[in-house]
Amino acid sequence: MSESRAAVIYYCPFCAEEDLRPVEEPRGAWRCNACARVFTVQMASLDTTRIPGRLREEAELQQQTPGGPS
Template identity: 50%
Template sequence: MSRVVPYHCPYCGDEDLRPHAESKGYECRSCARVFTVRFHGLAFDEAPTPSAIPAPEEETGDEPH
């Protein structure tokens, strides 16, 4: 199992992050905060029904292309 490494501190945005062994998280050397990153899952909406998908507008031939 691998860990995804954050590239930026969520508090100050700096990139100087190091693993923090005690919390199994990351330490930002810029703002001295220690944080963890947690994956909760994927957010999928239900598949749209055909009535929820807008139909393309029909061309009348009167409008220039």
């Protein structure tokens, strides 16, 4: 998997406070000053099947394809 730059986290997933600071270890981790938790956030995947524009595009492609639904 390629190394990517982490996005900025705006609130703590545990207590919802916004007072977060990046920490050096572990790499890409954040420390919440309100609840003292250190955490990382990682995206597992992107489900493109649920993007509304994608659903419309696929429906149009099926209509244009010979043998596709009418």
